[in-house]
Structure formats: C-alpha cells, structure tokens
Amino acid sequence: MMGFMTMTFGGMSMSNGVMAIIAIVGAITCRKGDKKWVGGGFFLAGVATFTAMLSFVLWTVQAGPLGEKDDTSLKTAFFLMIIAMLHYPLAMFMFWKHLQLDSGKQGSAMA
Known part of the structure; x- marks a missing residue:
C-alpha cells in the first residue's frame, strides 16, 4: 500500500508540474497575464510541490526498513524527485517576479 501511494503522489507531482508549465507559459505568451491562467499556474505548481513533498516523505519511510536487497533504496529517481x-x-x-516586472513596465509606459 505504501508503494502504491508513493507512486501515485509521484505521478500526480509530474502531471501537475507539466500542467503548471503549460499554464505558466500560456499566461506569459498567449494570455498576457490573464488572471485565470496566472492563478492556474500558481495553483498547479503548488499542488505539484505538495505532492512531491508527500512522495518524498512516503519514499523515505518506505525505503528505510527495506534496504538494498528489495531495491527500494534511494537512487536516481529519488534525487530527481528532490530536485523537482x-x-x-x-x-x-x-x-511571480516576471509578473511584477511586467506590471511595472506597463505602469511606466502609461505615464
């Protein structure tokens, strides 16, 4: 059961991360700061962060007692999850910084 939860949260982190990238790129390029796209990008990236943290905790708990013989040790995929x-x-x-700078440029151009 623990391994299933770890894989589920790892997959959710990856899929929400991909959707966050699409929303952020869309908010910057196509939608030019549309609040729905900006909010969606922040929400999906936040969910991706949370599920990655859950996956990290579950993976650490799972890998501790099993060790090397069951091949649940902390290898490349674990460190990629930490990087993500x-x-x-x-x-x-x-x-957020891009949105701040972009709104500053628009405000100064109007003056």
Whole structure:
C-alpha cells in the first residue's frame, strides 16, 4: 500500500508540474497575464510541490526498513524527485517576479 501511494503522489507531482508549465507559459505568451491562467499556474505548481513533498516523505519511510536487497533504496529517481520538489517553488517565485516586472513596465509606459 505504501508503494502504491508513493507512486501515485509521484505521478500526480509530474502531471501537475507539466500542467503548471503549460499554464505558466500560456499566461506569459498567449494570455498576457490573464488572471485565470496566472492563478492556474500558481495553483498547479503548488499542488505539484505538495505532492512531491508527500512522495518524498512516503519514499523515505518506505525505503528505510527495506534496504538494498528489495531495491527500494534511494537512487536516481529519488534525487530527481528532490530536485523537482525544489524547482517547483523556484518556478513560482520566478513567475511571480516576471509578473511584477511586467506590471511595472506597463505602469511606466502609461505615464
């Protein structure tokens, strides 16, 4: 059961991350800061971060007692999950910063 939950949250993290990328790119390029796209990008990236953290915790709990012989040790996929977990909030911050700079440019052009 624990392995199934780990795989489920890992898959949810990946799929929400892909949808967040699509929403963020769409909000920057096509929709030019449309609130629905911006909110969707932040929400999906937040869900991706949360599910990646859950996957990290479950994976750590699962891999501890089993060890190397059952091949649930902390290998490449585990470290890729950690990298993804750290990059989702970084992407949200960079998107927020882009929106701040973009709104500043529009405000100064009007004056």
